[in-house]
Amino acid sequence: MSPQSDRHGGGEGSGDVLTVLDLGGTTLRTGSYDPAAGAVSRVRRVPVEGMARHPRDSVAGLQRRVVDQIVREAGRHTAGTPPRAVGVAFAGPISAGGLVLAAPTVWGRRGEPLPLGQLLTERIGVPVVVVNDLTAAAWRYAATETEPFCLITVSSGIGNKVFRGGEVLLDADGHGGELGHWVCDPSPGAPLCDCGGRGHLGAVASGRGVLAAVRRAAAADPAGFARSGLAARCAGRASGIGNPAIAAAVREGDAFTTQVLRGTLTYLAQAIGAVFTSVGVCRYIVMGGFALAVGERYRELLVGELVRLGLFGLDADAVGAMVSLGRPDDDHGLIGVGRLLADRMSRRSPAGAR
Numbered sequence: 001m002s003p004q005s006d007r008h009g010g011g012e013g014s015g016d017v018l019t020v021l022d023l024g025g026t027t028l029r030t031g032s033y034d035p036a037a038g039a040v041s042r043v044r045r046v047p048v049e050g051m052a053r054h055p056r057d058s059v060a061g062l063q064r065r066v067v068d069q070i071v072r073e074a075g076r077h078t079a080g081t082p083p084r085a086v087g088v089a090f091a092g093p094i095s096a097g098g099l100v101l102a103a104p105t106v107w108g109r110r111g112e113p114l115p116l117g118q119l120l121t122e123r124i125g126v127p128v129v130v131v132n133d134l135t136a137a138a139w140r141y142a143a144t145e146t147e148p149f150c151l152i153t154v155s156s157g158i159g160n161k162v163f164r165g166g167e168v169l170l171d172a173d174g175h176g177g178e179l180g181h182w183v184c185d186p187s188p189g190a191p192l193c194d195c196g197g198r199g200h201l202g203a204v205a206s207g208r209g210v211l212a213a214v215r216r217a218a219a220a221d222p223a224g225f226a227r228s229g230l231a232a233r234c235a236g237r238a239s240g241i242g243n244p245a246i247a248a249a250v251r252e253g254d255a256f257t258t259q260v261l262r263g264t265l266t267y268l269a270q271a272i273g274a275v276f277t278s279v280g281v282c283r284y285i286v287m288g289g290f291a292l293a294v295g296e297r298y299r300e301l302l303v304g305e306l307v308r309l310g311l312f313g314l315d316a317d318a319v320g321a322m323v324s325l326g327r328p329d330d331d332h333g334l335i336g337v338g339r340l341l342a343d344r345m346s347r348r349s350p351a352g353a354r
Helices: 059-077 116-124 133-142 201-205 207-220 222-227 229-233 243-251 255-279 289-294 296-309 316-322 332-346
Strands: 005-007 018-023 027-034 039-047 086-090 128-132 149-154 158-164 284-287 323-325
Touching (some): 018 059, 018 133, 116 128, 128 133, 133 158, 149 255, 158 255, 207 289, 284 289, 296 323
Parallel strands (some): 018 086
16 A cells, blocks of 8 residues: 555545544544445545644744644545544544544643644634544444453554543543653663653553664674574665565564564563553553554564563463454554544534543
8 A cells, every 4th residue: 555545436425424534643534434334435645734744943933834734635535525524533642522632642742731632623613623643542442342441553663552441541631541651761871752752661661662663683793683584685884774575574483583672572571560560450452553563463562571470360361362463454543533523422422532
């Protein structure tokens, strides 16, 4: 799939179809959600007009770009006709009123909170629900999960949400579900997170964190790197290492790359252990571009670290049964925010959500 592409042709269909968007650290997805079918169609992907494309812009400038892009893509999707309603899944903590508190992977430094729900409602002219992208994704899995669960994404960053008792566990100010910003390495030279903090789990174990760790390992052990299957994929150059090559090398059993990945997974396993022991959730679904690119081997390595560290009261078989991979697509946010939007509209709830 190219960076800018459409999937599933056709029109909007019935009047119940909703316009949904999912804005992550690198890609903005737009689609149509059919509540009756529980499915998304006409998905279009474009690069986000964030810091990756405009690294010299100020936070305020990037915020304007992102708002303009969402409005533009929503209008393009409906050919200029006002949609019935819009749901937006957004990569950052969000208050119950649709206030974006931070967006480290989109505009980096904290900046001023952005009233995204209010701005989009005013500019698009229809009800707009804005939720955190993991909150949205949790609603997708809530349709099929019968027990409380913790959804974890490992992509540009790391995030999580716990779904229990029919809702995502968050307070009204959007606090919760940000394991990626747990300080797992307090050392002064710890990896720098996109938010500006050091030693955050996302800086260590996300796709970006693993890439940085592999490059550091290649520089520290050039002979080991040169013998690895990863080197063969990168013409022997550490600077040529990318996440697709890392994922492929791990899938193929490359010892050098697997060792580095396992080292980062120790921290993620510690975070899961903290959630388990504090909240008692026994179901963990791992999704996100990087984790799913590595695939089953990622799950196996993570389970191995969980078993090695130990989860109080569980044996190895029970730990292995706790963890599964998410659906092998990137429609989580679109389907989830569509399901949440349909639920809110059926109950005539006000726009804005956690």
